[in-house]
Amino acid sequence: MTRIPGRELGQAYETLSMEEKKSILHELKTYLEVMRGWSNPWGNSRICSLLGTAIRSVRVPNHLLGPFESEEELNEYLIQPSWSGGFESDSAYHQAHDVAKDMKKLPHRVVFTHGDLKPHNILIMGGRITGFLDWESAGWYPEYWDFTTALRFTREDFWWYNFVIDLGGGAYLAELKCERALAALTSSSYYW
Numbered sequence: 001m002t003r004i005p006g007r008e009l010g011q012a013y014e015t016l017s018m019e020e021k022k023s024i025l026h027e028l029k030t031y032l033e034v035m036r037g038w039s040n041p042w043g044n045s046r047i048c049s050l051l052g053t054a055i056r057s058v059r060v061p062n063h064l065l066g067p068f069e070s071e072e073e074l075n076e077y078l079i080q081p082s083w084s085g086g087f088e089s090d091s092a093y094h095q096a097h098d099v100a101k102d103m104k105k106l107p108h109r110v111v112f113t114h115g116d117l118k119p120h121n122i123l124i125m126g127g128r129i130t131g132f133l134d135w136e137s138a139g140w141y142p143e144y145w146d147f148t149t150a151l152r153f154t155r156e157d158f159w160w161y162n163f164v165i166d167l168g169g170g171a172y173l174a175e176l177k178c179e180r181a182l183a184a185l186t187s188s189s190y191y192w
Helices: 009-015 018-036 071-079 090-105 145-151 159-167 169-191
Strands: 110-113 122-125 128-132 139-142
Touching: 009 122, 009 159, 018 110, 018 128, 018 159, 071 090, 071 169, 090 169, 139 145, 145 159, 145 169, 159 169
Parallel strands: none
Antiparallel strands: 110 139, 122 128
């Protein structure tokens, strides 16, 4: 990877011209659309790695989960370590739990996903994308995964937030709300 030319998007973004920013956004959007159109060799609803096994994600304790035969199985797994200890009241905990459980009401296609779409994993040069880094989390996930992973802890006043929204993340704001509630519910599971 050190031989791929370019700089990390996160390091270079503020120095880019408006034309270069638009070009990179358009190019990345096209790449994601193509990847998301690939057929899942493990079935249309299986959530898994490229090999059909567990997926690796920084979003869960121990960084491994699945595989899952359905999105419902994934949702149950993700909410299982919920804990009320980090909330000011039982009411606040139950409210967050209800928001996180709303993900069950939002069915999704399972698509090929990079799994860790972040500005430090995108290399650019001359207003073009030269490469993607860190494919260890790639696999078959619900269609919102790349976008909500990219925005989960991103402030709305940071350039990356609007970039991801324009990239297609704007279609998954309800899922982002569920994901943020889920993060609050399960963050203590990282310390067990």
